[in-house]
Amino acid sequence: MTHRTIFTDPDLAQFYELTPRDRADHTFCKELANGARSVLDLGCGTGELTVQLAEGRHVVGLDPAAAMLELAGKRQNGERVQWIQADARSFELGETFDLICLTGHSFQFFLTEEDQLAALKMIAKQLSPEGQFVFDTRNPNFPDRKTRCKEETLSQTQHPDLGAIESWNISEYDEVTQTLSFTNAYKQLETGEIFSAPSQIKYTTQDKVDQLLEEAGLYVETWLGEWTGEPYHATSREIIPIGRKA
């Protein structure tokens, strides 16, 4: 990631956790981590889940965005985690892990099959023999409208330092490339200053994810369609594979 994005720019990273979200993924991953002596959180972002996993075990949080890792390091218990600035498609840690997770749809930031495969091969390489992996990617066949305009997404919230903030996003989905191009924007109402940057995410079908996992040397034990535990089906919201090394 060389250009300025919502994660690499500190002005934008500060808004990442502004909108409270129900994080069923955190509940699920904490449960999955029971019994794991070590966890690697790939694309850990601001480390909200990472620090929760770090109680009583070795945990590494990896992300290429310095601005996100800076916020992560400042979290309560942030010192329990080993934070590493690196790219999930290519890194070397010299150790293996009992659980590797990528939450918050970090997988969708790999924009090509080549990038997806590279990251999955890294997971296979860094998993301990009995280790488990889990990640989420939005199902392209979930029947929602992915293209959105400003008016549909406009909301107001409060930033601890900047005061009242108006936020919105504008997104456009390309059916051919299965890529969503979007811009997240935040306006500080007191000054009128707008912070915004464009990003892209890739949508991938379950068949393709399955094929890439096999190619990477991983196999899936369970496919979920929601972090709350519902099984995957053709139009479920999420595609969540949970598995091990082949």
Ligand SMILES: C[S@@+](CC[C@H](N)C(=O)[O-])C[C@H]1O[C@@H](n2cnc3c(N)ncnc32)[C@H](O)[C@@H]1O
């Ligand atoms: C939507 S955030 C999710 C953060 C966190 N996992 C969560 O659930 O809140 C996506 C994260 O993926 C990271 N990311 C983007 N490209 C990446 C890459 N090539 N390798 C690892 N992480 C990447 C971004 O920097 C960002 O922190």
